[in-house]
Amino acid sequence: xxxxxxxxxxxxxxxxxxxxxxxxxxxxxxxxxxxxxxxxxxxxxxxxxxxxxxxxxxxxxxxxxxxxxxxxxxxxxxxxxxxxxxxxxxxxxxxxxxxxxxxxxxxxxxxxxxxxxxxxxxxxxxxxxxxxxxxxxxxxxxxxxxxxxxxxxxxxxxxxxxxxxxxxxxxxxxxxxx
Amino acid sequence: xxxxxxxxxxxxxxxxxxxxxxxxxxxxxxxxxxxxxxxxxxxxxxxxxxxxxxxxxxxxxxxxxxxxxxxxxxxxxxxxxxxxxxxxxxxxxxxxxxxxxxxxxxxxxxxxxxxxxxxxxxxxxxxxxxxxxxxxxxxxxxxxxxxxxxxxxxxxxxxxxxxxxxxxxxxxxxxxxxxxxxxxxxxxxxxxxxxxxxxxxxxxxxxxxxxxxxxxxxxxxxxxxxxxxxxxxxxxxxxxxxxxxxxxxxxxxxxxxxxxxxxxxxxxxxxxxxxxxxxxxxxxxxxxxxxxxxxxxxxxxxxxxxxxxxxxxxxxxxxxxxxxxxxxxxxxxxxxxxxxxxxxxxxxxxxxxxxxxxxxxxxxxxxxxxxxxxxxxxxxxxxxxxxxxxxxxxxxxxxxxxxxxxxxxxxxxxxxxxxxxxxxxxxxxxxxxxxxxxxxxxxxxxxxxxxxxxxxxxxxxxxxxxxxxxxxxxxxxxxxxxxxxxxxxxxxxxxxxxxxxxxxxxxx
Numbered sequence: 001x002x003x004x005x006x007x008x009x010x011x012x013x014x015x016x017x018x019x020x021x022x023x024x025x026x027x028x029x030x031x032x033x034x035x036x037x038x039x040x041x042x043x044x045x046x047x048x049x050x051x052x053x054x055x056x057x058x059x060x061x062x063x064x065x066x067x068x069x070x071x072x073x074x075x076x077x078x079x080x081x082x083x084x085x086x087x088x089x090x091x092x093x094x095x096x097x098x099x100x101x102x103x104x105x106x107x108x109x110x111x112x113x114x115x116x117x118x119x120x121x122x123x124x125x126x127x128x129x130x131x132x133x134x135x136x137x138x139x140x141x142x143x144x145x146x147x148x149x150x151x152x153x154x155x156x157x158x159x160x161x162x163x164x165x166x167x168x169x170x171x172x173x174x175x176x177x178x
Numbered sequence: 179x180x181x182x183x184x185x186x187x188x189x190x191x192x193x194x195x196x197x198x199x200x201x202x203x204x205x206x207x208x209x210x211x212x213x214x215x216x217x218x219x220x221x222x223x224x225x226x227x228x229x230x231x232x233x234x235x236x237x238x239x240x241x242x243x244x245x246x247x248x249x250x251x252x253x254x255x256x257x258x259x260x261x262x263x264x265x266x267x268x269x270x271x272x273x274x275x276x277x278x279x280x281x282x283x284x285x286x287x288x289x290x291x292x293x294x295x296x297x298x299x300x301x302x303x304x305x306x307x308x309x310x311x312x313x314x315x316x317x318x319x320x321x322x323x324x325x326x327x328x329x330x331x332x333x334x335x336x337x338x339x340x341x342x343x344x345x346x347x348x349x350x351x352x353x354x355x356x357x358x359x360x361x362x363x364x365x366x367x368x369x370x371x372x373x374x375x376x377x378x379x380x381x382x383x384x385x386x387x388x389x390x391x392x393x394x395x396x397x398x399x400x401x402x403x404x405x406x407x408x409x410x411x412x413x414x415x416x417x418x419x420x421x422x423x424x425x426x427x428x429x430x431x432x433x434x435x436x437x438x439x440x441x442x443x444x445x446x447x448x449x450x451x452x453x454x455x456x457x458x459x460x461x462x463x464x465x466x467x468x469x470x471x472x473x474x475x476x477x478x479x480x481x482x483x484x485x486x487x488x489x490x491x492x493x494x495x496x497x498x499x500x501x502x503x504x505x506x507x508x509x510x511x512x513x514x515x516x517x518x519x520x521x522x523x524x525x526x527x528x529x530x531x532x533x534x535x536x537x538x539x540x541x542x543x544x545x546x547x548x549x550x551x552x553x554x555x556x557x558x559x560x561x562x563x564x565x566x567x568x569x570x571x572x573x574x575x576x577x578x579x580x581x582x583x584x585x586x587x588x589x590x591x592x593x594x595x596x597x598x599x600x601x602x603x604x605x606x607x608x609x610x611x612x613x614x615x616x617x618x619x620x621x622x623x624x625x626x627x628x629x630x631x632x633x634x635x636x637x638x639x640x641x642x643x644x645x646x647x648x649x650x651x652x653x654x655x656x657x658x659x660x661x662x663x664x665x666x667x668x669x670x671x672x673x674x675x676x677x678x679x680x681x682x683x684x685x686x
Contacts (some may be wrong), residue, residue: 036553036556036558036559037553038553039550039554077555077556077667079556079592079594079667080556082592083559083590083591086591086592087581088584088589088591160562161562161563162558162559162562163559
């Protein structure tokens, strides 16, 4: 009896799986902005597949992971989109997915977090810090964040006098109802 | 006293140093005929089994060099001063390019203009031709070839290479690459508007020796001429066969379709002329020719390009085919070659050409709007300032860039969908078209590489994608309507936005 109680207590305290809840993201585009010849170009990439692993007890995220498909990139100009899929940019034939996986998540306030993520574009992996918010309503969660990357770090194109190196990425992921 | 000597010596030393920086030594002239450089200058053909071959350096050195002689204006027959040709016949030939006299950069540029205007083709102006000139003039005038206000036909000259022998000289570099403006001003380096093909064709067929030939022999001459210029034996395509469709009676009008701004380029295809490029900012252009099949790594490649196209490439080997047989004794090659010094001078002149500004002015607001549209529509991605080209090559439809090309060449890996024929089916093929600069576009009359469109507005007209479109510029023989595909950007813009975009491009 004592042994059984100990085991149950252990299970409750350690919360392996029982207190965690993996919730899939609803497919939403990842938006980005880049300056081209001084003007902002807005684009997005679709094909989101991912999840957020929530701690049921604390309501905080434990892990966030997702992939998107650069083959779906759209910037409003078909020729530009086709070029971005080619070898000198996203090389979608060889690298069909962009992946982001959290390596740590730190709470900074109510609904506010800082996550460190391994971002993999083509064959380059970089760890980046992304501040984000997480809100919940009607058993659905919304994750919002914004970060910048230097496209040259990921071998996306070459140095250009018109195309900025910096890309601002805006994410707004929603989960399905729990 | 000592101070005076010091001042004099210092001044002398300064003068010598100043001169030494401005004097171009003969030893600075790059070597033109370097076989390895010639080979690496050329992009491979889409059919990589075909190898381009060049004659040896020794053969090159033995080819006779052209002499630049002073030339004289050629008047529209009937407009020349009285006794003009008699007076020319009494003149001694005057050599006007002396390498030893060229000391400074300015000297070389001035001499380079002489080479730029040096004719390559000569038609003997004997008594029979002189008698024929008025009739020939009527044919020229009927096809739109006119004289300037002084009665002179620009870009055509009278050459005196031997006393008493007059020749009509044509096909200088300047004939295609100079534009005569409405006020008779000549703009060097512009897309030329003299229809040399029509002029030359009429001159050739009006030659009494040609006129005497039977129809069958006339056709043979015509076929041989076209085979020499265009035959590309490894290609089985209409691009290589089209001149064979002509009958003898069509020869006289075979070039009537050629319009200002396009030229029947050797190594291309009969009835598929190429729009003449302008030569602005030549130093900064990475590729030469519409197909970008020649690299431009420096002045030496400009020199090589010039000598190959005027006309040593006819003695190159394309696999087993050679357009012109090489004389066993190179010294007997009557066409001759430019000397390396002449080529250097020519390149210096080309480098010196300044881009003319459009005299037409546009409202600042319209230009700003056009500039914004230029960026929003993505034009800036390919037509990147300051050259308004990103100096890259785009693959044509039907060609996939080998991986090795991405390391060697500047590839913008998206086709814009224009007619791939020039780049796939001719001796100038590479599988690519280079992205042209838009600088000077205001002064062009033939757009796209094949010159089917007359204006920038036509570029943005979606009607041209339809097979019942009437091209506003060059049309192949017997063709009234055809689609002009490719480069479909800007077609969805509202009329006022197109107007702004065109104004911006015309301001470059």
